Each structure stands twice: as C-alpha cells, then as structure tokens.
Amino acid sequence: MPEGHVAPVVSTALENADLRDLIVQAMAELSVEHRAVVQLRLVDEMSLEETAKLLRCKPGTVNSRLHYACEHLRRKLSRTKSDG
Numbered sequence: 001m002p003e004g005h006v007a008p009v010v011s012t013a014l015e016n017a018d019l020r021d022l023i024v025q026a027m028a029e030l031s032v033e034h035r036a037v038v039q040l041r042l043v044d045e046m047s048l049e050e051t052a053k054l055l056r057c058k059p060g061t062v063n064s065r066l067h068y069a070c071e072h073l074r075r076k077l078s079r080t081k082s083d084g
Contacts, residue, residue: 026076034069041066 027035033055040051041062052059 022077023073026073029076030069030072034065034072037062037065038069038073 027038030038036055037051040046040054041048046054048059048062052062055062
C-alpha cells in the first residue's frame with residue numbers, strides 16, 4: 001500500500017458522506033408527521049402557511065412538530081459527534 005497524505009477533498013467528501021448517513025438515520029427515527037414537517041419546511045422551504053395547509057393542520061402544530069423534530073435531530077447528531 002502506498003504511503004502518503006490523503007487529499008483534503010477526499011477526506012472532506014468522506015466526512016460529508018458520513019454526516020449525510022447520520023442525518024438520514026436520525027430522520028428515519030422521526031415519526032411520519034415530524035419527518036414531513038422537516039422535509040417541507042427545511043428541505044423544500046415551504047412557508048408555514050403552505051405546510052399547514054398541505055398537512056391539514058394549524059400553523060402552531062407545524063411549529064410544534066418542527067421544534068420537536070429539530071430537538072431530536074440535534075440530540076442525535078450531537079451525541080454521535082461526541083462519540084466520534
């Protein structure tokens with residue numbers, strides 16, 4: 001095996017892939033309702049009103065679900081970061 005330095009781009013790409021996998025795993029642990037809110041509000045960048053209308057719930061419910069989903073993701077990802 002050749003010895004040498006791993007190019008930073010390769011190292012960064014591997015770290016990004018690992019992070020993506022952790023996020024996908026953490027998202028899979030969310031309930032369907034929480035996952036939908038994260039997808040619509042944070043990924044698809046829908047407005048609060050659009051999200052509430054699509055999910056047939058009140059804007060306050062969307063905010064609540066988003067809050068709890070983000071807390072779950074934050075805990076999961078920070079725990080994983082401290083483990084690594």
